Structure formats: structure tokens, C-alpha cells
Amino acid sequence: MxxxxxxxxxxxxxxxxxxxxxxxxxxxxxxxxxxxxxxxxxADGGEGTVDAYLSGIGGMRRRKTVTGPMGAPVEAEYGILPDGETAVIEMAAASGLPLVEKEKSPMNATTFGTGELIANAVENGCTKIILGIGGSATNDGGIGALTALGVRFLDETGREVTPDGKGLARIASIDAAGLPERIRRVKLTIACDVKNPLAGKNGAAHVFGPQKGATPEMVEALDAGLLHYNSILTKLTGIDRKDESGMGAAGGLGLSLKTFLDARMEPGIDLILDTAAFxxxxxxxxxxxxxxxxxxxxxxxxxxxxxxxxxxxxxxxxxxxxxxxxxxxxxxxxxxxxxxxxxxxxxxxxxxxxxxxxxxxxxxxxxxxxxxxxxxx
Missing domain, CATH: 3.40.50.10350 (Glycerate kinase; domain 1)
Structure with missing residues (x-):
């Protein structure tokens, strides 16, 4: 046979x-x-990741109305695996490019909805999260997701900046006191096959910005914003991650999640193949x-x-x-x-x-x- x-x-x-x-x-x-x-x-971390996991090993689906990339509410779905403790989330479900086909604007796009999905998974008892970050419409360095989780990004006057691409350049300080302990303790694994650094000619804005609707002028502004944000994080943590592999994925989302939630980045294909006992x-x-x-x-x-x-x-x-x-x-x-x-x-x-x-x-x-x-x- x-x-x-x-x-x-x-x-x-x-x-x-x-x-x-x-x-x-x-x-x-x-x-x-x-x-x-x-x-x-x-799936390798992009569209279809939740379906692949649930088809491979089973589990249940959860739906949540969250903030879409341009601010309008969207219905997003994620999965909880049979152990009841592991959530599988697609960033694209809340902050993906297909949600903004008619109004691409990475300067205004936010990952806030992705943060809301993470928070909802934790509220439902999950202590482990596998996050696929393919197909994003955003270039906000992940400040949108962190804002949804309780982190405050402040300008020189002490006001919160808009949690999007244009807000990056205005950050003067960061207040993470509102980040709940249960979120900090989550074991977060990012499924990512992109190896691009945060900024520069091979970075998030230059390589992926145009497909998200960025003009040449926007690309330069977003690139500068990511570098500025990284400089703030470097002063805060003593660690400069701008040249680390994968920090340019999903408009810099990995930078925020690695800095504040100690996220681990792994090849998406290996994660799903191992989980499916390939x-x-x-x-x-x-x-x-x-x-x-x-x-x-x-x-x-x-x-x-x-x-x-x-x-x-x-x-x-x-x-x-x-x-x-x-x-x-x-x-x-x-x-x-x-x-x-x-x-x-x-x-x-x-x-x-x-x-x-x-x-x-x-x-x-x-x-x-x-x-x-x-x-x-």
C-alpha cells in the first residue's frame, strides 16, 4: 500500500x-x-495558522470583537489547544493587510487589536501563546499591542501618543506599571520566518512598508520612528535590539513583545510541524x-x-x-x-x-x- x-x-x-x-x-x-x-x-505563522493547529491537534475557537488596524471594530478568531492553556493567535486576524485593502496607511495603522486578542486569551485562562505575525498591515513597532495590554507611551508633555506608526517618533518616556503580572508571566512564542532587522535598508519600513501602502516619504518617517523607539527602549533596558534577526517582522512588533514580555521567536514552520507530529x-x-x-x-x-x-x-x-x-x-x-x-x-x-x-x-x-x-x- x-x-x-x-x-x-x-x-x-x-x-x-x-x-x-x-x-x-x-x-x-x-x-x-x-x-x-x-x-x-x-501554515508558517501567517494566514491559516489557527486552522492548521486546530486541524492538526484539535481544540476550540474563540471569537472576539477587537480594534482593527485602522481603528474600526473587527471580528477576530483565535484557537485554544486541547490543553486549555495554549492559545494560537494570528496577528493578521486583528491587524492584517486584508483588513485594510482600501485604505492602506501604515502611519495610522495599529496593532492594538492584536494586544486585545492576547489579553482575551489570558482572561480565558491561557498561560502560553503562540502568535503568528505574518500578513500585518502595521508598522507601529508593537506599541499598539502594548497599549492594549496596559503600557503607556508618553510624549514630552506627558500625554499618551497615538498607538500607531506616526506615534513612534513622539515617544519620550514609557510607563509599564499598568502591564498586569499575569500578562508578564505568559510564555509567548512568536512564529516568524522573517529575519530582517528592525530598521535600515533591510528593515521593516524599507522592505515591507511599500506593500502596506507607505510612500517613499512615509518609509523614511517610519524607519526614523522605529529607530527613535528603539533608542528609548535601549535606554530603558540597556539592550539594543535594532540589529537582531527578526526585529523587522510585522512592522517591529517582535521588538516590543521581546522587550516587555520576553517573547521567544521561532520559525513558524518548525512550530507547526512539531505540534502536528509531522x-x-x-x-x-x-x-x-x-x-x-x-x-x-x-x-x-x-x-x-x-x-x-x-x-x-x-x-x-x-x-x-x-x-x-x-x-x-x-x-x-x-x-x-x-x-x-x-x-x-x-x-x-x-x-x-x-x-x-x-x-x-x-x-x-x-x-x-x-x-x-x-x-x-
């Missing part, structure tokens, strides 16, 4: 990882009816099918297909990646353990057109792949 492990990421904006698992399973069962299929929906489920597998919306040379930094391939390579299991788009540098991924890469796009068309037929295209590709597999076998 053949054993096939299906472990894809979502195709952002078109299909969730759970849906993709089902589509691929249907094709496998059609052509290999006796095969053992193991479905492991995956290595155990890989035992005896003949093939792994993974995938994501776009694959390119940057996928080596810990994106789902490569993270899956690293594990599979150790057990000498071939890995096929089904993806929406193939970008520059994909050849390097063969050395990371991916055996072959196939694109679902049957024609070179713009994303907005391709997304309309993404489900049909994935099914077509999977069936074509399995027909070839059965013929060769």
Missing part, C-alpha cells in the same frame, strides 16, 4: 490549506484508491505533496514547502510541490529537498484572472500528476 502525505500551505486569497488537502486527497483516491492518505494542513506521520511515506501560492528562491527562508522538504529529505521521501506561481531562484530549492515543482497555472495570466480558476487548475494538475505517476509505476 502506498502512503502519501499531503502537507500544503494555503494559496493566499484563493484556497486554504485544509481545502487544498481535500482536493488533492480526492485525486489521490481516484487514481490510487488503496493508498493511505495523511493530511496535514500547514516526523511521526512521515514514517513509511512513499511521497509528500506540498505547495503554496508562489514559490521562488526566497522560499528557502523557511516557507512551508521547503520546511516540509527539509524534514522529508532526512527520511529520503520525495517531495512534490504544487504551486500557483514559480518565481526566480526556484532551482535552488531542489538542493533543499524538493524533488519537483509544478505550477497550477495553465496559461500566463494575471493573478486576478488566475485566482478565478485556481481550484479547477489545482484539481487538473493533481490528476495529471497522478495519471503520470500511475503510468510510470
Amino acid at each position: 502506498k502512503k502519501i502525505v499531503i502537507a500544503p500551505d494555503s494559496f493566499k486569497g484563493t484556497m486554504t490549506s485544509i481545502e487544498i488537502c481535500s482536493y488533492i486527497e480526492d485525486a489521490v483516491k481516484k487514481y490510487l484508491p488503496d493508498a493511505q492518505v495523511v493530511k496535514i494542513p500547514i 516526523d511521526e506521520k512521515l514514517e513509511g511515506a512513499d511521497l509528500v505533496i506540498t505547495g503554496e501560492g508562489k514559490i521562488d528562491g526566497q522560499s528557502k527562508q523557511g516557507k512551508v514547502p521547503v520546511g516540509v522538504a527539509w524534514r522529508a529529505r532526512k527520511k529520503k521521501v520525495p517531495v512534490i510541490a504544487l504551486v500557483g506561481d514559480v518565481g526566480a531562484g526556484y532551482e535552488d530549492l531542489y538542493e533543499e529537498g524538493i524533488t519537483a515543482i509544478f505550477s497550477t497555472n495553465k496559461a500566463a495570466v494575471p493573478y486576478e484572472q488566475a485566482r478565478k480558476t485556481s481550484v479547477e487548475d489545482l484539481k487538473f494538475l493533481t490528476e495529471s500528476l497522478l495519471r503520470a505517476y500511475c503510468a510510470v509505476r
Whole structure:
């Protein structure tokens, strides 16, 4: 009997990882009816992280109305794992880019809602939090989240600054006395695959600001604001973190959470693979099918297909990646353990057109792949 492990990421904006698992399973069962299929929906800290955890090990969902990135209320969801003590939160649910598609403005965007989700999880008895910080719309250095948790950021007159990107440059002092002890004691793990430093040409504002709506002038202002905020924190703690790996993720949110909550940053793909007992489920597998919306040379930094391939390579299991788009540098991924890469796009068309037929295209590709597999076998 053949054993096939299906472990894809979502195709952002078109299909969730759970849906993709089902589509691929249907094709496998059609052509290999006796095969053992193991479905492991995956996420790397961005969209789909909560679904991946709950699908992998179970748990319950919680909903909370929180402050969205531009201040309007949004309905956000997070998960509590079966131990009743661990919450899985997606920053994108409260402070994500899809929530501001029509009004992108990182100068005014806030992570306040993310802080509200953390507070709500603690109120519900959670002492451990896994926070996925992919897909943010913000560049506030995390002061929004900390404000929601009780920290006060004050200007030279003693007034609280706005907890957003433009407020960073006005911070003169910080009052953390209002941060509850139960929040301080939380074991917070940040699922993050971004290694960019806080500021500079490779930092949060320069690299990620434009996709969040920042103009060149805004990029410079946000970059200066993050450096100013870091200088305040350095004076407060004696630790300068501006050059630490990952501090530029999610508009600098990690800087605040690491400073005030002693958060630990770990690769998101490793966290979910370990939690889902991926290595155990890989035992005896003949093939792994993974995938994501776009694959390119940057996928080596810990994106789902490569993270899956690293594990599979150790057990000498071939890995096929089904993806929406193939970008520059994909050849390097063969050395990371991916055996072959196939694109679902049957024609070179713009994303907005391709997304309309993404489900049909994935099914077509999977069936074509399995027909070839059965013929060769």
C-alpha cells in the first residue's frame, strides 16, 4: 500500500490549506484508491495558522470583537489547544493587510487589536501563546499591542501618543506599571520566518512598508520612528535590539513583545510541524505533496514547502510541490529537498484572472500528476 502525505500551505486569497488537502486527497483516491492518505494542513505563522493547529491537534475557537488596524471594530478568531492553556493567535486576524485593502496607511495603522486578542486569551485562562505575525498591515513597532495590554507611551508633555506608526517618533518616556503580572508571566512564542532587522535598508519600513501602502516619504518617517523607539527602549533596558534577526517582522512588533514580555521567536514552520507530529506521520511515506501560492528562491527562508522538504529529505521521501506561481531562484530549492515543482497555472495570466480558476487548475494538475505517476509505476 502506498502512503502519501499531503502537507500544503494555503494559496493566499484563493484556497486554504485544509481545502487544498481535500482536493488533492480526492485525486489521490481516484487514481490510487488503496493508498493511505495523511493530511496535514500547514501554515508558517501567517494566514491559516489557527486552522492548521486546530486541524492538526484539535481544540476550540474563540471569537472576539477587537480594534482593527485602522481603528474600526473587527471580528477576530483565535484557537485554544486541547490543553486549555495554549492559545494560537494570528496577528493578521486583528491587524492584517486584508483588513485594510482600501485604505492602506501604515502611519495610522495599529496593532492594538492584536494586544486585545492576547489579553482575551489570558482572561480565558491561557498561560502560553503562540502568535503568528505574518500578513500585518502595521508598522507601529508593537506599541499598539502594548497599549492594549496596559503600557503607556508618553510624549514630552506627558500625554499618551497615538498607538500607531506616526506615534513612534513622539515617544519620550514609557510607563509599564499598568502591564498586569499575569500578562508578564505568559510564555509567548512568536512564529516568524522573517529575519530582517528592525530598521535600515533591510528593515521593516524599507522592505515591507511599500506593500502596506507607505510612500517613499512615509518609509523614511517610519524607519526614523522605529529607530527613535528603539533608542528609548535601549535606554530603558540597556539592550539594543535594532540589529537582531527578526526585529523587522510585522512592522517591529517582535521588538516590543521581546522587550516587555520576553517573547521567544521561532520559525513558524518548525512550530507547526512539531505540534502536528509531522516526523511521526512521515514514517513509511512513499511521497509528500506540498505547495503554496508562489514559490521562488526566497522560499528557502523557511516557507512551508521547503520546511516540509527539509524534514522529508532526512527520511529520503520525495517531495512534490504544487504551486500557483514559480518565481526566480526556484532551482535552488531542489538542493533543499524538493524533488519537483509544478505550477497550477495553465496559461500566463494575471493573478486576478488566475485566482478565478485556481481550484479547477489545482484539481487538473493533481490528476495529471497522478495519471503520470500511475503510468510510470
